[in-house]
Amino acid sequence: MDQVGEFFENLGYMTFSDGGFWIFAGIIVAVILVYQLLLRFAPKVVAPIHNFLKKHPMVWLIIPAALLIYFVYVSLGWNLWVSVSDWENGQLEATFGWGGFGNYAKMFTSPDFWPSLKNTLLLFCLIPICLLLGLGLALLMDQALKGTAVFRTLILLPFALSFVVTGTVWAYMYRPTGGVLNSFLQILGVDVTSAIKNGELMWASSNSTIMLSIIIALVWQFSGYVAVIFLAAIKNVPVSVVNAAKLDGAYMPRIYFKLIIPQLKGAMGSCITILAMYALRSFDFIVSLVGYTTSSAWTLPIWMYNEAFQNNNFAYSAAISSFLLALVLVLILPLTYWTNKRR
Secondary structure, eight states, X not given: OHHHHHHHHHHHHHHOTTSHHHHHHHHHHHHHHHHHHHHHHOTTTTHHHHHHHHHOGGGGGHHHHHHHIIIIIIHHHHXXXXXXXXXXXXXXXXXXXXXXXXXXXXXXXXXXXXXXXHHHXXXXXXXXXXXXXXXXXXXXXXXXXXXXXXXXXXXXXXXXXXXXXXXXXXXXXXXXXXXXXXXXXXXXXXXXXXXXXXXXXXXXXXXXXXXXXHHHHHHHHHHHHHHHHHXXXXXXXXXXXXXXXXXXXXXXXXXXXXXXXXXXXXXXXXXXXXXXXXXXXXXXXXXXHHOSSOXXXXXXXXXXXXXXXXXXXXXXXXXXXXXXXXXXXXXHHHHHHHHHHHX
């Protein structure tokens, strides 16, 4: 019970420490409960209200809309204000007066900014790789070969795993000594010991190959998901159209490239948007794979985490997160618009 009480105490502190929010929420819950009781035992008392709600059912969306506005948009606005506040770096006690845009100037001139931005954008390389690999797997599964159902389940399984599990598994696979990848290369006759002494085959332990290792693992996790999306889109192509093309003498490769693949633009747009979002939020995967202290693998979210919870630079971290939000809008909104336009 003590742990439950501590949980609610911390939850209340993270919203409104004075309890005003919970009093307001309690009043709303009490009103809803009283209304439901009166509706059941004294329907004539609340008949006008009930009739109004039946005519205007969208009124019930006010509560979830208010929660969405508070927990998402108000929080984003508050984060933006913190980024320009006078909350000094290294101070745990918050101050929210106007401090100017010094944190943004410090961010853009920091030696960590461009490497973190470059690594963040490098993660977008998984998009074309996953699209090509996923399309190839989808075309293979469309051939209705024996065991396709089992194969589809196996390639989709990595997507069902969390980033933490995937990062931990690949961390063991990438180990220079005793790792699965180097052990396999050793079976093939590669002199792994000499390569490690020369600084090669270090995978996630080397600054030069760490981002490549991260992208390979992410491609493994998402290619199966993209393949299943493409396969579903292929199955939606009318069979009559495909049969008509066959009667005209077209071969299957030509049917795929001229008829079926052009109709996958909607699915492709959805996959691009989803992959872009996951690429920008792959914080837990990178931390599970290489940790958050390896600066060569820092992305903007990891840099933001280090500034907030390692250096206690909360206003500076808020500036980094605000820039990341702007980057997400610049990259994701055009993709979303392109997807809806293609559909």
